[in-house]
Amino acid sequence: MTTMNLFRCLLLVSLYFQKTKSYDQSQKVQGYDCSDIWERDNVTTSGIYKIKPQLATFSFPVFCEMTKNGGWTLIQKHNGADGLDFDRMWKEYENGFGKLQGEHWLGLRYIYALTQQKNRPSKLRISMGDFNGREAYAEYSPFHIGNAKTSYKLLAGNYSGTAGDAFLGDAEVNGTNQHGSSFSTCDHATDNCHPQCLSHDIMFLSCSEQFSAGWWFNQCGAANLNGVWRTPPRHRYWDTSVSWPTWKPNESLKFSKMYLIHS
Template identity: 55%
Template sequence: MALRSYSPSVENYRSVLITCACLTTWTVFRCSAILPTCVELIRQLLHTPHSMKYMLGVCSQYTQNPTPNPISLGSTQATDKVEETQTPFGYDCSNIWIRNPKSTTGIYTIKPTGANSTIQVFCEMNDDGGWTLIQKHDGQDNLPFDRSWYDYKQGFGNISGEHWLGLDNIYLLTNQEKRISELRVSLGDFAGSEAFAGYSTFNIDPESKFYKLSLGNYSGNAGDAFRGQCSATNQDGSLFSTKDKDNDNCDACRVGDMAFRSCSNDQFKSGWWFNSCGIADLNGQWRTNGEHIGWASAVSWKTWRTLESLKFSKMSVRHN
């Protein structure tokens, strides 16, 4: 029997959400992580298969975009308070897409394997799977990226707009047991051109190892700026640096007659995986059209646009 379309009234909106939250927890984790309040509900549905089938259909229709309002990260002002006990829809956006390929792009609650709490993320649901957005920088929110180690660790910005997901969250996403993560870097310039760089594997170490970057094989049309043009600009294997925690390899780097010791604080004004220093920095200062040429601190991917600060950058992770 085909499932009919379900249009809940305002009165039972909360009831439907609670039921779908319970069902999501049960279908993802089975009994290992089910909330105590859901036990009786799931028991009743298991004893009435038609009700179970119907409610699974309802939830599939009704929770495509479970958190439509903007969610903020870290030290920026939040538009909504996020409960850490919110029921996750999957381990990551790829897991959500696998379970329901009709899932729509938007904000979801996830819980990577090994994580102790849930994470709010923006999922880009495409024909090739679900991608978890970890960085977006396009100037639309005037979000500063010249921030402290703590901010980069925790994350900052608006998940539905400009943001950095947070190094701790990126570590959890890219170090899930039996889940391989790959990276896609999406770029655009002010002339309207777009390009991408893909890496077959992508993961970072924990904070105790300064979030060291590890990349797999490159593909794409933007060039492999992460690996640079020589050993000094190869950022694969680099530690993360911020203006207040210098982990780069600049004992005394030079640009012309100017010498400096910190790529993050003295040159690029951003947090990033700097070597000495490198030709990729997607967290540099965003520049307006017409004022975007020739800056040291810029949204940079110099194997594609050597002198330009880019109009936008996005970093997304997909899991296999």
């Protein structure tokens, strides 16, 4: 066998085992969550892993972003790369949609399972960026959501970060505080629009319909990371934008990523 042929054989064998390893890690349960997987092996790489949170009766795949300080479980990614439509029905938001390695929403039932683990408190980290290359983040600790009977009510703890607490909104403007809000979609309205909501002199019956997304709306609130992704120069002054207004008021974000981090 020539040196070149030997090299090709070794390369094929290496690719085979890499593919097999990748397949195995997405088929076998690796841990409770991405933080747990990193704690077991802190040189593991980012990718898709199967997890089974404590107390959960089911396992499911997630995308883990492995950093030098721990593993982060990605629950949302919105950057326009896949053209994913976030204007979805309740069951889709409950069960998840999109591709784990790209744009996606993990699913409320899975987020709930991740935030209900015994002795593994969860923190929400939101990373975001604008079209000028700037980035910011917001963290809420502790963080969990209620069960399906509460429509997965948002329960976000203390805020820290550089992006501002958009969940809190503007204390002087009614309906901008989303803390304690239930999740709402166009076919499952829990947004407190009774009998209607008002924004910029426009009256409507559903925040999800008005803002083209499922989210923790409250008449309708300020933040909406599942909004419509728009590029410059048509990315300003849209109510339906990918929005975190305490950082970028009146401007659609280039990307948002939401992670759960456990300790």
